Structures are given as structure tokens and as C-alpha cells.
Amino acid sequence: MGISRRQFIKSAASSLGLVALSPRLGVAATSRIATLRAAPMEQSIRAGAPRTNFWGFNGSVPGPLLRYRKGESVRLTFQNALEAESAVHWHGVRVSNAMDGVPYVTQNPVKPGGDFVYEFALPDSGTFWYHPHQSSFEQVPRGLYGALIVEEEHPIEVDRELVWLLSDVRVGEDGLQVEDFGRILDIANDGRIGNEVLVNGRAAGAGNVLEVRSGERIRLRLINAAAARVFQLELHGHAMNVIAYDGQAVEPHAVEHLIIGPGMRADLVVDCMQAPGSRFLMNDTHRRSAGPIASLVYGDARPLRRKPLGAPMRLAPNRLPEPDLAKATEHYIMFQGGMRGAPTMGIVDGKPVRSHELMERHGLAWTMNYTAEHEHALMHEPFLHLRRGEHVVLRMINETDFVHPMHLHGHFFRVVGVDGRKEARPVWRDTVIMGPRQTIDVAFVADNPGDWMYHCHILDHAAGGMMGTIRVA
Ligand code: C2O
Ligand code: CU
Known part of the structure; x- marks a missing residue:
């Protein structure tokens, strides 16, 4: 098709522009949004495409960007204009338990037409997000998710900051969402993967253009809000300098591939030092079917600078309670299930239990520390009790042939070991990806009292049994 590059940039330029502001100027961060309203809505995922039906917060997918400064408090009324019960969970924010947004555990579900006031402090700076925690396998891919950014007291110097919520959606030719949520085939395999990748609610691909200026430094906050899709990102022609995982500072380091599982975040600094007029791709290489996410297109403007900005990239760390491995108690969690590999789920009365039996009896495709007594246990009853203030190592043993991004509410943990090897520089995370048959050790101080989802x-997978409650008391 004979469109000029200029027209192409014009038509695509707005697609990535969820936020482009200049922290160099130290803009006041407080988000003035007072209400989050969940309701059915429609939007096109690309120009000229038929409209897709979503459930969105405040009429858009993603929902509004909530932006605060560290130490500020959030006060928001959630209004439920859906025909389903719901609530809002603040992924990664160390809230008090009553504000965690988990129906039947920390609050009653918000009924259709009802509302709920969330009020909590923001102890940590970083990149967080929000989403419902009820039927999340359906409500999140329908479009209920948004970013929550907490600025550092002293943000690092960059020219521009972008927030990209990565996700996907399963749509038919008519543009409508295929409403096949919760199929056992998805539950017991890789989860429900959409056929269109979205960046900030618009179709990803080479046509998803980010226009950059030669010399500029961009801070890119990436959030994987997909229900099941893991991304492995590569950016041609540029170093991806990771400065934070899950919102927590790490020693800045360049990576060639960036793996982001569902729930996980990464903050990158990208120095755009290529020539005006040039063009580069960001690709997802995780699945065979994966492809380009976005194009970086250099405008013709005179370079902003000839050498990369010299300002430090290192973020000031948040104050998190440091686990002491010498006095930590060890707890084991063993994961079994799935439709490939390990067909048994432990031994009961001297007989192996086959996964299909559990599936038939209880609809469970996955188990954590399976025992006969747990067979009937609900996910909302604690399966692990921790003393408040306890230093803990969780050894997570993945006996399945699948990847699992494991998330703990209310706390951050350090990833201290992988397959029995100690990590030299254990990073803080709230979600860690376990590879097939991998063992991951995480350490933390259970300092936040309450019942926390894990x-x-x-x-x-969570809906199919890979979810439990850890009680800190
Ligand atoms: Cu982002 Cu329990 O979830
Ligand atoms: Cu999983």
C-alpha cells in the first residue's frame, strides 16, 4: 500500500501515547481520579476495525492511569456497573489486608450496582497495577485492568516516560470477543491465550509505532496484564536497561531478552541513539506464533544529543523488610497437575491419584501440596500459617511441565535460589516465574498480618487449583 512514512507515523502515533509526560520537570503526581467504575463498553483495537466489546474501568481499556507519589494515600470509590460481582485488587501494593480487594477473603464481593471505598497508603514507589480478583480468568481478559504508578521521591532523569500495558484478547472476525472463558482445555494447559496482542488496548504489531527522537532517553514501564500470555521481548538496535522488576529497584543492567510473565512488570531505560529516519522492531519471541509488538521510528528532527544522557539510571530502593536466611523457617510447596507430563497428583491410601480423577471429582487441574484432606479444601482457607514477623523461605517445587508466574499478595520476596543454586544478587519481586520442573526459593519477612492470596x-491455572491463602497472624 502506498502510504508515505509521514502519513503512517501520523496515523499510528497516537496509538502508544497512553502517557507521555516529563518527570524531568518533576510534575506533581497526584491522580485526581476519585472513582473507578467497571462497566461493559466498546472500543476498536485498531483504526477502522469493528468495535470490540470489553468490560472496562471508566470507559476504556486499559482503565485510567493512576499516578501518585510515594507516601501519598489513595482514596477511590469502586462502582460496579457490571452484571457480575467484582472488586479491585492493587497488585504489588503492600496494602493492609482489608484493602486487598479479594472477594470472600478480605471483603464481600461488590454486587452489581454496589460500590466500595478503597483507602490505603503507598509505602513503595514503583510500577503496579490493578484488576479484579473475582473470576479474574474472565474479568481481566474482558478488559478490567489498569496501571498504578507511584513515583519516587526523586525520579531519575529521563526525557519521556511511557507506560505500556501488554495484554491480549481473543476476538472473532466480527471484532467481538470470543466468550469461551474457563474452558477446561485452557485451564489444564497454558491458559487462555488471545489471538490479538494489545499494547494499551490497541493492536500490537509493526504498525504500532512509537515515534522517538534521536538522542532521547525513555523510561518504559512494562506491565503484563494478560491472563495467560508470557512475553519474551527483544528490542533491535537498542539496549534494554532494566532498572526495576515488579516496581522494585535493581542494579541497572542490560538484557537481550526480557521475560515478563502475567502479573510481572519491568522498568526499562532505553537510550534512542540511532540516526534520524531509522526504524527498529520490538519483538515478542516467546511463542512460535509471536511477532512484533511495536516499531520504534526515528523522526527527522535534529538529534537531541549526540551521546546518551549521562544521568544515573539507578533508582533509590524502597525500604523492605530484609529476610535473614540464617533464622528463616523453610516451607515447601509442591505443584502438580496439568495435561502434559506428570499425570499423578500424589498418593492417597497407598494409591496414586490420577489428575483426571481430581478433575472429574472437583474440577481441579492443579494442586499445591496435595493431600486427601486438602482434596475438599477451598482455595480460600489458609494452607500455610506464618507467624507475624517470621522470616520465611518458601521452596516452590514445580513438578509440572508448565511455566507458572507465582504471585504473593501483601509482601515482596527475594528470589534467593533457583534449582538449589543460590542467587548471587537476589532481586525483590512480588511475582516470580517458575519454569517447567524448576525449583525456586523465595525469602521474605511475613510482616503484614492477614490472609494473603498466593x-x-x-x-x-489459579481458577483450576493453583491458588491458596497464606495466613500471617
Ligand atoms: Cu494480580 Cu492475586 O493478583
Ligand atoms: Cu500456572
Whole structure:
């Protein structure tokens, strides 16, 4: 098709522009949004495409960007204009338990037409997000998710900051969402993967253009809000300098591939040092079917600078309670299930239990520390009790042939070991990806009292049994 590059940039330029503001100027961060209203809505995922039906917050997918400064408090009324019960969970924010937004555990579900006031402090700066925690395998991919950014007291110097919520959607030719949520085939396999990748609610691909200026430094906050899709990102022609995982500062380091599982975040600094007029791709290489996410297109403007900005990239760390491995108690969690590999789920009365039996009896495709007594246990009853203030190592043993991004509410943990090897520089995370048959050790101080969900962020897996409650008391 004979469209000029200029027209192409014009038509695509707005697609990535969820936020472009200049923290160099130290703009006041407080988000003035007072209400989050969940309701059915429609929007086109690309120019000229038929409209797609979503459930969105405040009429858009993603929902509004909530932006605060560290130490500020959030006060928001959630209004439920859906025909389903719901609530809002603040992924990664160390809230008090009553504000965690988990129906039947920390609050009653918000009925259709009802509302709920969330009020909590923001102890940590970082990149967080929000989404419902009820039927999340359906409500999240329908479009209920948004970013929550907490600025550092002293933000690092960049020219521009962008927030990209990565997701996907399963749509038919008519543009409508295929409403096949919660199929056992998805639950017991890789989860429900959409056929269109979205960046900030618009179709990803080479046509998804980010126009950059030669010399500029961009801070890119990436959030994987997909229900099941894991991304492995590569950016041609540029270093991806990671400065934070899950919102928590890490020693800045360049990576060639960036793996982001559902629920996970990464903050990148990208120095755009290529020539005016040039063009580069960001690709997802995780699945065979994956492809380009976005194009970086250099405008013709005179370079902003010839050498990369020299300002430090290192973020000031948040104050998190440091686990002491010498006095930590060890707890084991063993994961079993899935439709490939390990067909048994432990031994009961001397007989192996086959996964299909559990599936038939209880609809469970996955188990954590399976025992006969747990067979009937609900996910909302604690399966692990921790003393308040306890230093803990969780050894997570993945006996399945699948990848699982495991998330703990209310706390951050350090990833201290992988397959029995100690990590030299254990990073803080709230969600860690376990590879097939991998063992991951995480350490933390259980300092936040309450009942906290611990689950796989492949939301179909969570619904199929990979979810439990950890009580800190
Ligand atoms: Cu982002 Cu329990 O979830
Ligand atoms: Cu999983």
C-alpha cells in the first residue's frame, strides 16, 4: 500500500501515547481520579476495525492511569456497573489486608450496582497495577485492568516516560470477543491465550509505532496484564536497561531478552541513539506464533544529543523488610497437575491419584501440596500459617511441565535460589516465574498480618487449583 512514512507515523502515533509526560520537570503526581467504575463498553483495537466489546474501568481499556507519589494515600470509590460481582485488587501494593480487594477473603464481593471505598497508603514507589480478583480468568481478559504508578521521591532523569500495558484478547472476525472463558482445555494447559496482542488496548504489531527522537532517553514501564500470555521481548538496535522488576529497584543492567510473565512488570531505560529516519522492531519471541509488538521510528528532527544522557539510571530502593536466611523457617510447596507430563497428583491410601480423577471429582487441574484432606479444601482457607514477623523461605517445587508466574499478595520476596543454586544478587519481586520442573526459593519477612492470596498469575491455572491463602497472624 502506498502510504508515505509521514502519513503512517501520523496515523499510528497516537496509538502508544497512553502517557507521555516529563518527570524531568518533576510534575506533581497526584491522580485526581476519585472513582473507578467497571462497566461493559466498546472500543476498536485498531483504526477502522469493528468495535470490540470489553468490560472496562471508566470507559476504556486499559482503565485510567493512576499516578501518585510515594507516601501519598489513595482514596477511590469502586462502582460496579457490571452484571457480575467484582472488586479491585492493587497488585504489588503492600496494602493492609482489608484493602486487598479479594472477594470472600478480605471483603464481600461488590454486587452489581454496589460500590466500595478503597483507602490505603503507598509505602513503595514503583510500577503496579490493578484488576479484579473475582473470576479474574474472565474479568481481566474482558478488559478490567489498569496501571498504578507511584513515583519516587526523586525520579531519575529521563526525557519521556511511557507506560505500556501488554495484554491480549481473543476476538472473532466480527471484532467481538470470543466468550469461551474457563474452558477446561485452557485451564489444564497454558491458559487462555488471545489471538490479538494489545499494547494499551490497541493492536500490537509493526504498525504500532512509537515515534522517538534521536538522542532521547525513555523510561518504559512494562506491565503484563494478560491472563495467560508470557512475553519474551527483544528490542533491535537498542539496549534494554532494566532498572526495576515488579516496581522494585535493581542494579541497572542490560538484557537481550526480557521475560515478563502475567502479573510481572519491568522498568526499562532505553537510550534512542540511532540516526534520524531509522526504524527498529520490538519483538515478542516467546511463542512460535509471536511477532512484533511495536516499531520504534526515528523522526527527522535534529538529534537531541549526540551521546546518551549521562544521568544515573539507578533508582533509590524502597525500604523492605530484609529476610535473614540464617533464622528463616523453610516451607515447601509442591505443584502438580496439568495435561502434559506428570499425570499423578500424589498418593492417597497407598494409591496414586490420577489428575483426571481430581478433575472429574472437583474440577481441579492443579494442586499445591496435595493431600486427601486438602482434596475438599477451598482455595480460600489458609494452607500455610506464618507467624507475624517470621522470616520465611518458601521452596516452590514445580513438578509440572508448565511455566507458572507465582504471585504473593501483601509482601515482596527475594528470589534467593533457583534449582538449589543460590542467587548471587537476589532481586525483590512480588511475582516470580517458575519454569517447567524448576525449583525456586523465595525469602521474605511475613510482616503484614492477614490472609494473603498466593497463586499462579496464569489466571486459568489459579481458577483450576493453583491458588491458596497464606495466613500471617
Ligand atoms: Cu494480580 Cu492475586 O493478583
Ligand atoms: Cu500456572
